[in-house]
Amino acid sequence: MSKTLAHAPETRATKLLKQHRIAYSTHLYDYVPHGGTHHSAQALNLAEHAIIKTLIMEDETGTPLIVLMHGDMKVSTKELARQIGCKRVETCAPPLANRHSGYLVGGTSPFATQRRMRVFMEKTILDLPLVYINGGKRGFLVGLHPHDIAQLLQPTLIQAGL
Numbered sequence: 374m375s376k377t378l379a380h381a382p383e384t385r386a387t388k389l390l391k392q393h394r395i396a397y398s399t400h401l402y403d404y405v406p407h408g409g410t411h412h413s414a415q416a417l418n419l420a421e422h423a424i425i426k427t428l429i430m431e432d433e434t435g436t437p438l439i440v441l442m443h444g445d446m447k448v449s450t451k452e453l454a455r456q457i458g459c460k461r462v463e464t465c466a467p468p469l470a471n472r473h474s475g476y477l478v479g480g481t482s483p484f485a486t487q488r489r490m491r492v493f494m495e496k497t498i499l500d501l502p503l504v505y506i507n508g509g510k511r512g513f514l515v516g517l518h519p520h521d522i523a524q525l526l527q528p529t530l531i532q533a534g535l
Contacts, residue, residue, distance in 0.1 A: 384509030385475070385485035390517070393525055397517040400505060404479065404512030410444025413514060417505070421445040424514065425498060425506040425522075427481045429470035429490075432459040437473040439483050441494040441506070441522070446534035453533040457493065480511035483526055494528035 381387075381399035390397050402416035414421035424444035431437045432454070442448050454462040464470075467478040475487025483492060483506065498504060498519045506522065508515040522528075 382508070382510050382513060384482065384513070386482035386507075386509035387515065389485040389525075390515065395517060395521045395525060397508075397515040397521075399508065400514040400516060402512050402514075406479065413505075414444060417514070419505060423501055423504050425504050425519075427474075427483045427507055429465045429473050429478075429481060430462050431465050431469075432457075433461040437465060437469075437488065437490050438462070439474075439486070439490050439492045439526075439528075440531075440533075441483060441492065441498060441528065442534055443495060443498065446495070449533045453493065453531060456531050456533060457529065476507075476509055477511060480507060480509060480513070482507045482509040483522070484509070492526045492528035493531045493533075494523065494526070495534045496530040496532055497534070499523060499530075 400417050405412050410421050410424040410426055414424055421444040425441050426444050428440040450462045470478050473488045474481050504519045505514040505516045
């Protein structure tokens with residue numbers, strides 16, 4: 374069930390969006406640990422494909438990176454590594470992901486992360502008219518145009534979804 378929009382939090386992510394004058398809508402829902410995009414899609418009555426998950430990963434040298442992927446798809450780490458010229462890419466353990474991003478896993482936004490990281494985005498995200506991405510707090514998504522994400526984050530476009 375979604376919550377009232379009157380109580381949308383102000384986060385580092387929303388402050389950055391406002392600073393860059395990017396229009397967005399706020400969407401609150403009751404967070405469920407390990408519920409993922411399936412839960413948020415059901416709670417907000419949205420297509421899971423339009424919910425974009427923010428994954429904190431690292432390459433073989435331990436360098437962190439952000440991957441933006443459709444909620445109903447998985448990242449092929451082997452294909453991602455091949456496309457970005459690395460030997461190996463793997464998901465960061467939650468405590469390490471929290472340190473890199475400055476957000477708690479389940480509330481990770483790609484905007485205004487603690488540490489500057491390269492961003493990779495599934496190129497088909499740009500085909501959608503509107504997407505929903507974490508706003509920097511568990512149970513909080515922001516809706517915006519995917520081209521605004523691309524403009525702000527300057528991601529490398531990839532095709533590593535399964």
